[in-house]
Amino acid sequence: MKRFLFSTSLCLFAGAALADCPVVTVADPQGVAAGAYPQQYELSEFQEAASCELSFAENPDIAALNGRIRGNPELPPLADRLPSEPLVVAPYNAVGTYGGTFRALSNATEAGTSDFLSTRHVNLVRYSDDLSTIVPNVAKDWEWNDDFTQLTFFLRAGHKWSDGAPFTAEDVKFWYDNLSLDSKVIEKPKDYVLIGGEPMTVDVVDPQTVRFNLPAPKPGLLAHFATSFAQGFQPKHFLGQFHPDINADADKLAQDAGFENGLAVIKAYFGNSDWTDTPSPLLNSPEKVANLPADVIPTLESHIYVSDTTEGRHLVANPYFFMVDTQGNQLPYISEQDEVYINDAQVRLLKLVNGEVDYKTQSLQLSDVPLLLENQEKGDYNIDIRPKIAMHAFSFNVTSDDLEKRKVFGDLRFRTAMSIAINRDDLNEAAYFGQGEPRQYIGFSPAPDFVDEKWITHATEYDLDRAKSLLDEVGMMDKDGDGFRELPNGDKLVLNMQFATQGIAGQVVELVSQYWSEAGIQTTVKEITPDEYRSAQSSNALDVGMWEKGQPMGIVLGNNELWVAPFENYFAHRVGMLWGEYLESDGAKGVEPPDYVKQLNDDINAFQSTPVGSDESNELGARLVQNMTENLLFIGTALTPDPIYYRNALKNVVEFKTASYEYYRTFPYRAHQWFLSE
Numbered sequence: 001m002k003r004f005l006f007s008t009s010l011c012l013f014a015g016a017a018l019a020d021c022p023v024v025t026v027a028d029p030q031g032v033a034a035g036a037y038p039q040q041y042e043l044s045e046f047q048e049a050a051s052c053e054l055s056f057a058e059n060p061d062i063a064a065l066n067g068r069i070r071g072n073p074e075l076p077p078l079a080d081r082l083p084s085e086p087l088v089v090a091p092y093n094a095v096g097t098y099g100g101t102f103r104a105l106s107n108a109t110e111a112g113t114s115d116f117l118s119t120r121h122v123n124l125v126r127y128s129d130d131l132s133t134i135v136p137n138v139a140k141d142w143e144w145n146d147d148f149t150q151l152t153f154f155l156r157a158g159h160k161w162s163d164g165a166p167f168t169a170e171d172v173k174f175w176y177d178n179l180s181l182d183s184k185v186i187e188k189p190k191d192y193v194l195i196g197g198e199p200m201t202v203d204v205v206d207p208q209t210v211r212f213n214l215p216a217p218k219p220g221l222l223a224h225f226a227t228s229f230a231q232g233f234q235p236k237h238f239l240g241q242f243h244p245d246i247n248a249d250a251d252k253l254a255q256d257a258g259f260e261n262g263l264a265v266i267k268a269y270f271g272n273s274d275w276t277d278t279p280s281p282l283l284n285s286p287e288k289v290a291n292l293p294a295d296v297i298p299t300l301e302s303h304i305y306v307s308d309t310t311e312g313r314h315l316v317a318n319p320y321f322f323m324v325d326t327q328g329n330q331l332p333y334i335s336e337q338d339e340v341y342i343n344d345a346q347v348r349l350l351k352l353v354n355g356e357v358d359y360k361t362q363s364l365q366l367s368d369v370p371l372l373l374e375n376q377e378k379g380d381y382n383i384d385i386r387p388k389i390a391m392h393a394f395s396f397n398v399t400s401d402d403l404e405k406r407k408v409f410g411d412l413r414f415r416t417a418m419s420i421a422i423n424r425d426d427l428n429e430a431a432y433f434g435q436g437e438p439r440q441y442i443g444f445s446p447a448p449d450f451v452d453e454k455w456i457t458h459a460t461e462y463d464l465d466r467a468k469s470l471l472d473e474v475g476m477m478d479k480d481g482d483g484f485r486e487l488p489n490g491d492k493l494v495l496n497m498q499f500a501t502q503g504i505a506g507q508v509v510e511l512v513s514q515y516w517s518e519a520g521i522q523t524t525v526k527e528i529t530p531d532e533y534r535s536a537q538s539s540n541a542l543d544v545g546m547w548e549k550g551q552p553m554g555i556v557l558g559n560n561e562l563w564v565a566p567f568e569n570y571f572a573h574r575v576g577m578l579w580g581e582y583l584e585s586d587g588a589k590g591v592e593p594p595d596y597v598k599q600l601n602d603d604i605n606a607f608q609s610t611p612v613g614s615d616e617s618n619e620l621g622a623r624l625v626q627n628m629t630e631n632l633l634f635i636g637t638a639l640t641p642d643p644i645y646y647r648n649a650l651k652n653v654v655e656f657k658t659a660s661y662e663y664y665r666t667f668p669y670r671a672h673q674w675f676l677s678e
Contacts, residue, residue, distance in 0.1 A: 071294030096675030115362030118665035169210035220557025399578035436638030445550035503547035547573035
């Protein structure tokens, strides 16, 4: 690998140039003591531990890559692009080589993309790969006050956005005040930016110090930043010029570019949510993009978009990325990323079998493993079967617009019947190859100590006779003799089971459909795209919800959406949409939920503000689990492993502790230090 040493203006090879700094990797630390946080160091910390002075080197193609980022100026020297205190990361196995294109596969724009998004993701902090230690990332450090009502982040001096503009505490405050809390940008604030429904305040102490002031304790806020796709910063210098609260000429500037007003430009770049891959102006406003200062907003991530089409996206390395390896090489090693959209699950599998993708786990199911294993030698890839946090779960639309269905779906006897009609042992053998552990959905995964074990198996025993008896009690009889039960009023019932393979395996849906048919409930099964599924869910048009569901304690402490109707977000598994409307509108709209749903709402807010492990916390947690589980809003199946696919040419890939979305896919496993050997 070529190195460019700006202190001497000489081009030398890595080994000769930095003989004074040991090649520290996770596999071989060369006797260098670990830093304050695992597998990474601050610059001064590394130099002291390794007794050396680190010189910096860059990708030899970085100037050409920068030339493809419209709006970026010519590059200054690397020393002027890195922070004064870059984050030094120890590669897992080897110092990498620069170059190559990482090939990714997603379902569609905003569908099945989080797996790929995570490979370039950054946030203020992250979880290390032990999934228990929070470590610095964009922030150099943080500090809580004694009662967890004040969280201060310390940023890196000299850190820059991908266009070279300074990144400071103002960008954190701008994200919070002018985007997250501005109803003209995001209609309703997300749960994680509120504490018990109340906003925080954000103070800029100095350019490198930003402080969150919380109206009540919420120690899980830090864990939120460590796991969420939603980044706690946005470029004020770029988006702020179009925000009327910041720039009096924002609307004029936008109108000169052909937009209605400044907020329209912000939405073209940022969307109207916190999801990080909303279509850019290249898709949102392709006819106007040339009038804007750049194709996409500046980023702190390892790569930045240079094209965005309905077929996929292409990215190049961020020339201002803030990480280096233990030899001073600026990351990322991989020069480019290419994302292709394929909505057809079988076509995606074919691409994987043919070795046309470098890494994939999202949307892969255990049922795909036999085919992938059969072809892994020919395709020159590896399949790693890893445990999972979430499980496939089913739910019924308890606030269906069809009032007769609403009565039945809202009856706990019906939901109990549908749970015990599922033959989980058979399902485990047929769909999960005996690798699953049948269990009920309890809201936490894994189960904390305060969970009564009875809830883990609640209503999971297969009892078809009892299921039929409960359906009889509900008043659902086969009145026309066709073998299937009607609704109590005599109307025909056919459960429309629409599913997307991103969220659940088709074989699981087919088997559960069969079990329910044996109880006398007629069903139809249809595969649809994730976007179609989410649209139907949002419009309250689904009979049955089907998606993976489950979160560990650390995330529950920072995000309450699993416990507040409609019990998750647009991208996942929701039920009780009209209950959610009622709670959001303080009763002005929607349908009033039962008392246990209101109790869940109150308890999760109290739980997040109570010290973990205290008697009060354990009591609240136990009640959360009981109210969620005994009411069977979500019907669990089995906790199973899932496959992780990566080509053998992709290096520095470590064994994942879990194949899960919950810690944001690859984020703990540092994809910035992956490299391609060919």
